[in-house]
Amino acid sequence: MILAKVLGTVVSTRKDPGLTGLKLLLAREVDAAYKPAGNQVVAVDAVGAGEGELVLIAAGSSARLTEVTKDRPVDHVICGIVDLVETEGRETYAKRAGLPA
Amino acid sequence: MLFARVVGTVVCTEKVPSWRGQRLLLLETTDPAGNAAGGRPFAAIDLVSAAPGQRVFVVRGREAAVALANPENPADAAIVGIVDHVTERPPGAVD
Amino acid sequence: MFLARVTGEVVATIKHPHLAARKLLLVSPEPTPGRPALPPVIAVDTVDAGVGDRVLVADEGNAAAQVLGQPRGPVRTVVVGVVDHVDGPPASGADRAGRGGDERP
Numbered sequence: 001m002i003l004a005k006v007l008g009t010v011v012s013t014r015k016d017p018g019l020t021g022l023k024l025l026l027a028r029e030v031d032a033a034y035k036p037a038g039n040q041v042v043a044v045d046a047v048g049a050g051e052g053e054l055v056l057i058a059a060g061s062s063a064r065l066t067e068v069t070k071d072r073p074v075d076h077v078i079c080g081i082v083d084l085v086e087t088e089g090r091e092t093y094a095k096r097a098g099l100p101a
Numbered sequence: 102m103l104f105a106r107v108v109g110t111v112v113c114t115e116k117v118p119s120w121r122g123q124r125l126l127l128l129e130t131t132d133p134a135g136n137a138a139g140g141r142p143f144a145a146i147d148l149v150s151a152a153p154g155q156r157v158f159v160v161r162g163r164e165a166a167v168a169l170a171n172p173e174n175p176a177d178a179a180i181v182g183i184v185d186h187v188t189e190r191p192p193g194a195v196d
Numbered sequence: 197m198f199l200a201r202v203t204g205e206v207v208a209t210i211k212h213p214h215l216a217a218r219k220l221l222l223v224s225p226e227p228t229p230g231r232p233a234l235p236p237v238i239a240v241d242t243v244d245a246g247v248g249d250r251v252l253v254a255d256e257g258n259a260a261a262q263v264l265g266q267p268r269g270p271v272r273t274v275v276v277g278v279v280d281h282v283d284g285p286p287a288s289g290a291d292r293a294g295r296g297g298d299e300r301p
Contacts, residue, residue: 001144001178003111003127031141032129038141046175047115056113056125056144061163062177066117070173079120079175080113085127087109088153102220102238102273133204133222133236148212148270158208158220158238160270164257168212168270181270182211182220189204189222189236190247 001056003082004029005036006049018073025049025078027057034085034093043076044069054093056080102158102181104131104138107151111144119174126151126180128159133187145178156184199226199279202249206238214269221245221275223253239273240264252277 004027012024023045029038034054041057046068049055055078063069063077085093109127113120124147130138135156148168151157157180159165165179166172204222208215219241225234242263245251254260254276261268263276 001125001176003142003144029141046117049115056111056116058175058177060177062166062175065163065166065173065175066119069175077175080111080116080125082111083114084112085109086112087127092109102271103235104238133206138235149210158206160272162257162272164260164268164270164272167257167268168214172268179270182208182215185207185209187204187206187222188247 001058001079002029002038003034003085004038004041004043004055004057005034006051006053006055006078007036007040008051010042016073018071019044022068022072022074025051027055027078030054041076043078044072044074045078047078047081049078049081054082054085054095056082102160104133104135104184104187105129105145105157105159105180106131106135106137107153107155107157107180108142109153117175119169119171120146120176123147123169123176124150126153128157128178128180131156133189135184143178145180146176147180149180149183151180151183158182158184197252197254197276199282200224200239200251200253201226202245202247202251202275203236204247212270214264214266214271215240218264221251223251223273223275225253226250237273239275240271241275243275243278245275245278250279251275252279 031037
């Protein structure tokens, strides 16, 4: 799963019926310093994520294996909101701080 | 399956229900010798109790989801082994 | 499936039960002319291939389950054949390097 920062919400009125009712978020993959640096993707939210949060995004056919996205035409799903990342024994990201430690 | 090194642990309180109880680790991809291959870090479900610093190998894609008790889960990367050692002959050296 | 060269072996004592007692090979995909080389990957051996062999590798979960004779598990990359020769297209970049030995005399 990639780590990505949620940048915003995508609103679409005319869309495939299979996407009806899904929350679409725009997110961008982060680098090792948790700064947006990689590809930008639109992902379906399965966990109630919001702008500014660091999230885990699964891609490919796995993205359809959540209760929210089952049998939907979806290729990226947000499946976790990151609270904490610990690398080399110390917190390098903490959600409560909002920013990398 | 791809080579990687465990660089950290990821904690998510809010996650899809099918991942409850699963351990998530942060990884960097490496070459077969264990040198960082560049690219951004990624997260994977830990199926073998790997620890930070260890060299591991990872299955990507849908197959990552299959090993969990509930195979209907969105994992697209899972750690399936801990590397003891790799013997490698570069392609050019193969006769 | 793709063509690859076996370039090494991977030893892992701790691994998922689906991989228990399986030989793991390091396989380097043959480069497509004009495209960047792909990095080597780990594949489960099912045909007793060895270092130096040119092999056929499948990279799909159902195929892996079938050739391993197991239910679907966290495995998708398996060596499913040792290549005798490839007819038709010119040799790949790897073979032009002069280490082929797979073309017919």
